Amino acid sequence: MNRKPMNVMFNLIKLVGPLVPVMSIAVITGVIGFLCAIFIPVLGAYVISGLSYSFTTFVYLILAMGLLRGVFHYIEQLCNHYIAFKILALIRDKVFMKLRELSPAKLEGRKKGELISLITGDIELLEIFYAHTISPVLIASLTVIIMVVFISHYNIILGLLSLIAYVFVGVVLTFVSGKRNGTLGDDLREEASYMNSFFLESLRGIREVLQFNYGQKRLDKLSELTDNVNNMKKKVALNTGFNSGLNGVSILLSSTIFFGVSVYLYKNGQVSLEGVIVPTVAMFSSFGPVIALSRLGVSLSSTIASGKRVLDLLDEEPITEDIYDKESVQFExxxxxxxxxxxxxxxxxxxxxxxxxxxxxxxxxxxxxxxxxxxxxxxxxxxxxxxxxxxxxxxxxxxxxxxxxxxxxxxxxxxxxxxxxxxxxxxxxxxxxxxxxxxxxxxxxxxxxxxxxxxxxxxxxxxxxxxxxxxxxxxxxxxxxxxxxxxxxxxxxxxxxxxxxxxxxxxxxxxxxxxxxxxxxxxxxxxxxxxxxxxxxxxxxxxxx
CATH class of the missing domain: 3.40.50.300 (P-loop containing nucleotide triphosphate hydrolases)
Structure with a gap:
């Protein structure tokens, strides 16, 4: 079935419906947690820029924000993983019911390793989507809006600059990393599935392999498949490293440009010294939520591919439909x-x-x-x-x-x-x-x-x-x-x-x-x-x- 990525995500998101209250708690606590982390250095920026309040108050505020950051982050992760594991349990139940419905006609001839990979690998990979994609996107969006408003109240130009930087790191780089990764994640899964099937087949036929001295050939083939999987994993790791480096350079470059513009505005009397230091520190320390999004680029394509395979199975029509609610019959x-x-x-x-x-x-x-x-x-x-x-x-x-x-x-x-x-x-x-x-x-x-x-x-x-x-x-x-x-x-x-x-x-x-x-x-x-x-x-x- 030819499904577009947005269609796959929409169908996966629909499963969250009954858990929206828990998702709301995750998003709210996630946003508050990030704001606590962001405003720890922002408080320091206020001190540097001349804001006068007691050292004791400053220490208490820092400690309170650090503590709240830990508490809210824990609640966010707890809610996200509760949602993920609850939905994964639901999906597993649906998959097993569907396999029962499709068997034996639709399952004859299918590779067992492929089915095992779907039941284990593909469903497990959806944990990334439910625990590390949906709420992080919402958290990042809300955090960005809050930070853009906060920075804009110093100067609208700085607010627009911060928005461009957030969108570039959180959206553009995510798209670039996803494109760069291409079908590599899907290809890796297919190759690993074939390797699993081959290994399972070799175990089941171990007596014949030994009897006919076929072991070395099977071992050579298994080594070849293992090398293919390892090479693909190296490519994924290289892409991950490249994307991480690109994120770092982009954040440093955008923060430098932001600082340069704020200094220019200061020289022209459009912002105060506080309007240079506080917004710069605020923007530099607030990339956490959008970095989390940019890191999804590598794994998201694989996750969507896994979701597509799971949804395709769930939508597959059995050759024979189960019959219910008919009058019982006596055998004659x-x-x-x-x-x-x-x-x-x-x-x-x-x-x-x-x-x-x-x-x-x-x-x-x-x-x-x-x-x-x-x-x-x-x-x-x-x-x-x-x-x-x-x-x-x-x-x-x-x-x-x-x-x-x-x-x-x-x-x-x-x-x-x-x-x-x-x-x-x-x-x-x-x-x-x-x-x-x-x-x-x-x-x-x-x-x-x-x-x-x-x-x-x-x-x-x-x-x-x-x-x-x-x-x-x-x-x-x-x-x-x-x-x-x-x-x-x-x-x-x-x-x-x-x-x-x-x-x-x-x-x-x-x-x-x-x-x-x-x-x-x-x-x-x-x-x-x-x-x-x-x-x-x-x-x-x-x-x-």
């Missing part, structure tokens, strides 16, 4: 009526006709890529059909509540994902309120119970990240146990015995056959697996026979 069978489906321009299923009767076991066989797994995903409504209709109990599944559909259907995929948790909790995700006895019964049906009981901690054994402590067959049987525990009206099994030996296959098939309370759709390459099916269909070139 499934019918596919002239169903066709394609991924982009590639036809996967063409004019499929199939009736799945309640309580029967249906087998679907076919070559890899023939559309067997896609057919199960369509039954789950992960995608919607392009043509035709899938109906449960004569009702189009597009008119069935998504939660009801998930309860009716149990689904075991080819690729089992296990969380870094106990075996018990990994099985229970299929039914969170299941008792331990129910979990054990499901594991017995999946022929995994005996193995679990050989483990020192039994069902409380942690499977490790991605189930790394288990074999492929053991992971598959845990996935099958989930399907049994879910106990839907129809169970969709995608290659349930592909990684399982013949003895365990026979036991699992016996459990499936005896579980006649549920309708079963069984996808498999194995002829032996198909023997328990009441009906067997073959998919070939997208057509059913």
């Amino acid at each position: 069978g499934v019918k596919l009526d002239d169903v066709s489906f394609s991924y982009d321009d590639e036809m996967i299923l063409d004019s499929i006709e199939l009736e799945i009767e309640k309580g029967k076991i249906f087998g679907i066989s076919g070559k890899s890529g023939s559309g067997k797994s896609t057919l199960l995903k369509l039954l789950m409504r992960f995608w919607d059909v392009n043509d035709g209709k899938i109906a449960i109990s004569d009702r189009d599944i597009r008119d069935i509540n998504t939660s009801d559909l998930r309860n009716i259907e149990g689904y075991m995929t080819q690729n089992t994902y296990l969380f870094n948790d106990t075996i018990l909790n990994n099985v229970k995700i299929a039914k969170l309120d299941a008792s331990n006895d129910e979990v054990i019964e499901s594991c017995k049906k999946a022929s995994i119970h005996d193995f679990i009981m050989t483990l020192p901690k039994g069902y409380e054994t942690n499977v490790g990240e991605l189930g790394e402590s288990l074999s492929g067959g053991q992971m598959q049987r845990i996935s099958l146990a989930r399907a049994f525990l879910h106990s839907g009206d129809i169970i969709l099994l995608d290659e349930p015995t592909s990684n399982i030996d013949s003895l365990n296959e026979a036991s699992i098939l016996k459990s499936i056959y005896e579980n006649r309370g549920s309708t079963v759709v069984l996808v498999s390459h194995r002829i032996s697996t198909m023997k328990i099916c009441d009906h067997i269909f073959k998919l070939e070139s997208g057509r059913m026979s």
Whole structure:
């Protein structure tokens, strides 16, 4: 989606709405805090210019302003970061809800490292916008107005000069630094995202890397990616240093010009000695708020790019919308009526006709890529059909509540994902309120119970990240146990015995056959697996026979 930077900022600012009172406190305390800091040297300028008040009073005023500066700055930062972290928590919640809404159709094929960078890096970078951009801009604007009015009451020319200097440092230099930085911040993020994906992929494939002596090549590539990221970071650091130096030179030059003009006005009798010293000191000491703005130039482009990616994700439309508030349906069978489906321009299923009767076991066989797994995903409504209709109990599944559909259907995929948790909790995700006895019964049906009981901690054994402590067959049987525990009206099994030996296959098939309370759709390459099916269909070139 092509978003302009101002549009991105406007949409990000809208999220502050409920926190405007806190933002107001941050701005007010920020302005007062800066004024306290500015007027410490201004008080000294008054003394130098001949203003008579006691030394004790002068010391008390300096101490009071120093103390108030610290207190108000603390309150300002507290409010800003409260706003930032509150909104970031809200954005994270929105992002996770959106990812759930988009999955699995919109997330298949996306780089996991890219998603991780968005969830972590991009959202974290927005902290700069909420804590160090919005209120600093308002604080700088109000402080500049106050200081221009203060200086102008000595001489309007000096007031205009100070305004030009503030605008040049706070606006022009911010724009210049942003232009100089260009897309470097965005490019750095993209390169870091690719490096993260590559590193994550290397970790997951570490056994294959070691087995085929592929380590040195992966290491060389990782070193190359690391060097690219480091070089980009050096460029960002150089730009930051250049911008900081440019700020310093600009402030020194503008203050020198300001002093020269004030001296000229003094010689011409247009201002007093106080009108030279106090405004000069006031302007020189009041660049703090606008310097904070000029420093945003380097990071702001990256922040806007991150905001754009987050907003683009939040605005992305799911392939299938969740359905709510429809009348519940009782499962009486499934019918596919002239169903066709394609991924982009590639036809996967063409004019499929199939009736799945309640309580029967249906087998679907076919070559890899023939559309067997896609057919199960369509039954789950992960995608919607392009043509035709899938109906449960004569009702189009597009008119069935998504939660009801998930309860009716149990689904075991080819690729089992296990969380870094106990075996018990990994099985229970299929039914969170299941008792331990129910979990054990499901594991017995999946022929995994005996193995679990050989483990020192039994069902409380942690499977490790991605189930790394288990074999492929053991992971598959845990996935099958989930399907049994879910106990839907129809169970969709995608290659349930592909990684399982013949003895365990026979036991699992016996459990499936005896579980006649549920309708079963069984996808498999194995002829032996198909023997328990009441009906067997073959998919070939997208057509059913």
